[in-house]
Amino acid sequence: MDPITLISIIKGGLILGALYALMATGLSLVWTTLGIFNFAHGAFIALGAYVAWQFSSADALGWPMLPAVLLTCAVMFLVGVILHFLLVKPFERRSDVVLIAVITTLAGSTILENGLLLIWGPRSKQIEPLTRGEVDLAGLHLTTAEILLLVLVLAILLGIGMFLRYSRPGRSMRAVSQNREAAQLLGLDVPKLYAIAFGLSALTAGLAGIFLGTIRFMHPAMGSEPLMKALVVVIFGGVARFSSPIYAAFIIGLLEAFSTYIFGVYWAPAVLFVTMIVVLLVKPEGLFGKYQRTL
Amino acid sequence: MLDVRDLSGGYEPVQIFQHVDLQVSAAESIGIFGPNGHGKTTLLRTLSGLIDPWQGDIFFDGERMNREGRRGSRKWRNFNYDAVTRRRMDPKKVARAGLIHVQQGNLLFPELTVTETLSIAVSAASGRRGWSVAEVQQLFPRVAERRDHKIRFLSGGERQMVSIAAGLIAAPRMLILDEPTLGLSPKIRQELCGAILEIRKTGLPIILIDQDVAFLEQIIDTLYLFDHGRISGRMSRDEMPDHETLMVMLFGERH
Numbered sequence: 001m002d003p004i005t006l007i008s009i010i011k012g013g014l015i016l017g018a019l020y021a022l023m024a025t026g027l028s029l030v031w032t033t034l035g036i037f038n039f040a041h042g043a044f045i046a047l048g049a050y051v052a053w054q055f056s057s058a059d060a061l062g063w064p065m066l067p068a069v070l071l072t073c074a075v076m077f078l079v080g081v082i083l084h085f086l087l088v089k090p091f092e093r094r095s096d097v098v099l100i101a102v103i104t105t106l107a108g109s110t111i112l113e114n115g116l117l118l119i120w121g122p123r124s125k126q127i128e129p130l131t132r133g134e135v136d137l138a139g140l141h142l143t144t145a146e147i148l149l150l151v152l153v154l155a156i157l158l159g160i161g162m163f164l165r166y167s168r169p170g171r172s173m174r175a176v177s178q179n180r181e182a183a184q185l186l187g188l189d190v191p192k193l194y195a196i197a198f199g200l201s202a203l204t205a206g207l208a209g210i211f212l213g214t215i216r217f218m219h220p221a222m223g224s225e226p227l228m229k230a231l232v233v234v235i236f237g238g239v240a241r242f243s244s245p246i247y248a249a250f251i252i253g254l255l256e257a258f259s260t261y262i263f264g265v266y267w268a269p270a271v272l273f274v275t276m277i278v279v280l281l282v283k284p285e286g287l288f289g290k291y292q293r294t295l
Numbered sequence: 296m297l298d299v300r301d302l303s304g305g306y307e308p309v310q311i312f313q314h315v316d317l318q319v320s321a322a323e324s325i326g327i328f329g330p331n332g333h334g335k336t337t338l339l340r341t342l343s344g345l346i347d348p349w350q351g352d353i354f355f356d357g358e359r360m361n362r363e364g365r366r367g368s369r370k371w372r373n374f375n376y377d378a379v380t381r382r383r384m385d386p387k388k389v390a391r392a393g394l395i396h397v398q399q400g401n402l403l404f405p406e407l408t409v410t411e412t413l414s415i416a417v418s419a420a421s422g423r424r425g426w427s428v429a430e431v432q433q434l435f436p437r438v439a440e441r442r443d444h445k446i447r448f449l450s451g452g453e454r455q456m457v458s459i460a461a462g463l464i465a466a467p468r469m470l471i472l473d474e475p476t477l478g479l480s481p482k483i484r485q486e487l488c489g490a491i492l493e494i495r496k497t498g499l500p501i502i503l504i505d506q507d508v509a510f511l512e513q514i515i516d517t518l519y520l521f522d523h524g525r526i527s528g529r530m531s532r533d534e535m536p537d538h539e540t541l542m543v544m545l546f547g548e549r550h
Contacts, residue, residue, distance in 0.1 A: 168414075168418040171407070171411055171414065171415055171418070172415055172418060172419075174404070174406070174407060175404045175407060175412070175415045178404040178405055178406055178407065179402060179403060179404050179405075181345060181398070182398065182401055182402070182403055182404065182458075183404075183415075183419075184344075184345065184386040184387065184390070185343055185345070185386060185390055185395065185396045185397075185398065185462075186390060186395070186415065186416055186419040186461060186462070186465045187386075187387055187390030187391045187395075187419040187420070187421075187465055187466075188387070188415070188418075188419050189387055190387070
């Protein structure tokens with residue numbers, strides 16, 4: 001393997017990792033606060049991509065990219081809040097909420113995906129890349145869009161991390177995730193914080209969808225495969241800290257890039273799952289996990 | 296100030312306490328004394344809205360805390376309780392009205408630091424006037440000392456102090472303390488009792504559960520005896536007998 005190939009594999013792995021990190025963060029945000037896995041996360045990814053396409057594409061509204069992205073974020077946050085209200089909230093206090101939420105969010109995901117098919121049709125679409133420049137670094141070919149993606153994803157993750165650490169609603173969200181009763185007794189508005197968490201998670205999914213829509217073709221089920229990977233990432237990394245799924249995402253991304261090069265596209269998922277199973281055998285709480293569910 | 300009328304409740308399907316009447320005026324502190332496992336904590340959890348009352352009413356400062364009506368019939372309970380019927384109490388409403396419950400053995404937020412925890416209490420108070428962080432740190436020097444530690448690294452006594460401190464910041468107009476000195480070493484216990492006495496001196500009414508009659512005597516004006524899920528006796532501080540006599544009253548000669 002010559003160095004150029006090696007570096008371009010690493011580059012591919014990092015970009016995959018960044019996307020997985022964004023999705024896994026949204027997923028783990030809901031998992032740690034509400035205690036459920038949101039299987040509609042993949043559909044959120046697709047929805048975000050389609051909404052952004054609707055705003056930005058020359059075939060549709062044709063707005064410039066920045067307002068299109070911001071508006072998409074707002075729409076996704078709202079969708080998240082509404083779907084939380086419909087799919088999760090009625091079952092929130094039941095002890096078997098985890099199982100019920102699997103079914104309701106799966107149902108929500110199917111409805112959303114078919115809704116996308118109904119509205120935008122089956123023809124593949126693509127969002128215009130954010131920029132069109134190219135850079136050659138010592139033989140390594142990079143587009144500015146790729147660099148921008150990496151930088152933006154890291155900035156977004158940093159932003160979410162800061163929000164959870166330093167802002168009042170963020171801190172309160174962590175408190176609720178660690179001890180719901182104690183938070184209630186202090187007078188925190190737990191249902192509102194849950195809704196914010198779900199909305200925020202949908203927002204990150206929407207952003208992931210926009211990035212994904214610029215590098216691949218969009219179709220209504222485009223979120224299901226990345227959702228699978230994000231699930232693997234969350235389980236693989238554990239959710240002990242905000243950052244642990246992020247590290248895990250980059251490890252998984254690199255692993256996938258290398259195994260795709262070495263074993264081929266068909267075997268790459270198998271390699272991923274074998275790795276995950278081995279890690280879970282040794283550390284059931286994930287690579288960076290501790291025995292607890294917190295943020 | 297707190298007016299509890301004919302309150303019954305428990306954890307479905309087991310009833311834990313029944314027909315509790317409790318009146319606490321604004322200047323008064325009360326104690327609840329009774330054996331373990333007879334429903335004191337469940338009663339307090341119902342007062343603060345963590346579990347729904349089965350029947351009866353809770354008024355705080357003239358305002359009704361629960362929805363009117365009784366719990367649903369057996370048939371209704373087979374449906375999704377939260378989707379079909381509405382909860383009859385909202386802990387947020389109770390806490391924002393100023394009835395703050397400091398739980399027994401409160402684990403608080405294990406991964407947050409003491410400072411973060413107190414700041415959450417500040418935002419929970421959302422403008423209503425409670426104690427300031429500086430004031431609670433003065434009351435509990437240990438809390439100030441440990442301000443940058445995560446809650447899970449604190450000892451039981453320190454955690455209890457942070458718990459009470461957070462409760463004080465959350466703008467209480469009446470404070471519920473559920474066995475604050477449970478399982479603490481004598482020295483820490485003394486420190487905590489002193490602090491609770493200080494809190495009492497500010498005029499904040501307290502509902503205190505404790506097993507130590509001598510400590511109760513310092514804090515409270517009225518003592519309620521509680522066993523088998525009912526209030527079985529009420530006495531003012533002057534009528535309070537010593538620990539031994541109380542035990543005889545609750546359990547008979549041989550206990």
